[in-house]
Amino acid sequence: MQSEDFSEMPIVASCKIAETGIIIMKVHVDNGSSVDIVYEQCFDQLPESIRVTLQPTTASLTGFAGESSWPIGVLPLDVDLVDDNDDSLVSQAWLDFYVMRTSSCYNMLLGRTALGKFGIVSSTIHGMIKFATRKGVVTINSTSKVPICAAINVKCAVQEAAEVTESMVLVNPAYPEQKIKLLVQYMDVFAWCENDMTGVPRHIAEHQLNVNPALKHVVQKRRGMAPDRVKWLCEEVTKLVRAGILREAQYQSWIVNPVLVKKPDGSWRMGYHQIPMAQEDIDKTAFHTGKGKFLGYLVTEQGIQANLKKIAVIENMTAPRTVKEVQSLTGKLAALTRFLSKAAERQLPFFKSLKGWLKQKSFVWSSKAEAAFQEMKNLLKTLPTLTAPIDGKILYLYISVENEAFGSVLIAERDKIQNPVYFVSKALT
Incomplete structure (x- = not known):
């Protein structure tokens, strides 16, 4: 490998809580940690049936600087690691996670205990992990470096990016040398999937709607859409809900119909998600999703059915x-x-x-x-x-x-x- 092929980014993957089917995104694979961790913001969103299994503990964890932290408790979880492209390639293990009241950009951390039970071989410089299943060896690329669904190694990703940027117009003619280097060197800055678009803090930027508070609330009647648009809309909304960008709205005083814009490649665009909406304006951004299944429920003109x-x-x-x-x-x-x-x-x-x-x-x-x-x-x-x-x-x-x-x-x-x-x-x- 050439030096420019090395990955300096942490290995970030996803895992599934067995049987419940809950998928945990932003899981940090860290072979420098001796324990497995669930951060409190993730623990609070788990179903009650899982939270009640939290066990008390008197143990403390020591960081690399010698500081001590006390967990809320220990949470036993049955965890699956699954190949993104083949659900039959799965490895399963019971892990004891320490629940930590610490802010983090990750939801979970898999340490050496998890790596040992799953038989994971991790490579930070390649930005990937490998582990064996009964049906073969699985390779998972870090989602912090390449798209989550990509089945290519980092070297190929860099080469593809270089080929694409060769045909692009210069961002700034005063710096022609940055045409390739800037985009390749800072690939982690770009949003490769929906889950990468949720980290802009509100104190840095947020959208605001300057609506006259004296105006009457707008509640549009649902307009019909072509079946292909309805299908795409429901799939896109489901992905954005899972990423935490959208949430289900039950009883809104403002509601409109979504506007889909066709892109040059024939696909659709809906909205702008990188910057959060101001808290006081979120209620004004609700929209219809059309008739059909949404978030696991059947939405009809008669009401919401299981x-x-x-x-x-x-x-x-x-x-x-x-x-x-x-x-x-x-x-x-x-x-x-x-x-x-x-x-x-x-x-x-x-x-x-x-x-x-x-x-x-x-x-x-x-x-x-x-x-x-x-x-x-x-x-x-x-x-x-x-x-x-x-x-x-x-x-x-x-x-x-x-x-x-x-x-x-x-x-x-x-x-x-x-x-x-x-x-x-x-x-x-």
Whole structure:
């Protein structure tokens, strides 16, 4: 290798929490760390069924400068490393992550413990990792250097960039030598995928909408779009939601139709994502996504319905026999809790099975857990259709409080009939 082919960037990949299917982006692979870490901002976004397995610890971690940090606790996770291009090439391992209350641009850190269990061979200078699976060896390129879906090595990436920039117009004729060097040397500055576009701090730059507060809120009726546009829009929005650039909006006072602009290459463009919107203006940026499945739900003119495929998966499940299978069950139910009345209270026997395993290291699926499991299956057969509220109309909130959980439902009245808008519940732990 030539010196210019070396990568100086950290190795950043992604991993999946087994069974739940949750994908964690921005995972730092660091062979200089003796432990595996989950940062608090990532831990807080995990489902409750995973967070309740957090175990206390009195251990402290020492940094390279000798400073000590105390973890919130230890979180056991069943983790998958998967080839981006072939889901059958997967390696799986149970890891104990220290949850750290420390700000970081990463969500997770895989240290030497994880590298040993997965059999990972990492190369910082190549910007990639390799590990063996039952079906072959997997090579994953760092997402901080090349596009996440690229199956090419760093040397090829540099050569391709050089070929492209040769045909480009000079950015500044006063510095012709920077035509290639600038773009290749600072490849990490560019956004190669959606997940690279979320790190601009608000104090540096943010968009603002100078809207007269006296103006009436704008709520446009949904306009129809061609099927190919609807398909592209839903796929693009889903990617941006996963990257944290967009979020699902439930009850907006401002809503418009999206505008798609056709690019010279025939693809579509929608919006500008690198700079965040000012907090006070976010509510004014909501838009329709069209009829169809979005974020796992079926959006129709009648309302929001649960995804039948997700319901069928749970209905076809057998009673859990391991902690991993209980976590899989609660993870799948998490996607349906907005349709379920008293979801947390109904899942208490599941949570108690997980806590019992943490205390005694012995898994027990009790008769109460089995009864709750069968009751949950029956409830999934009659899930309600959720109703969207109308601006200016009265909403009703009903609250139920028990010893170990509480629940609530937001209700909208249509033609003297009360329809659910959203169910919320929480276990009191």
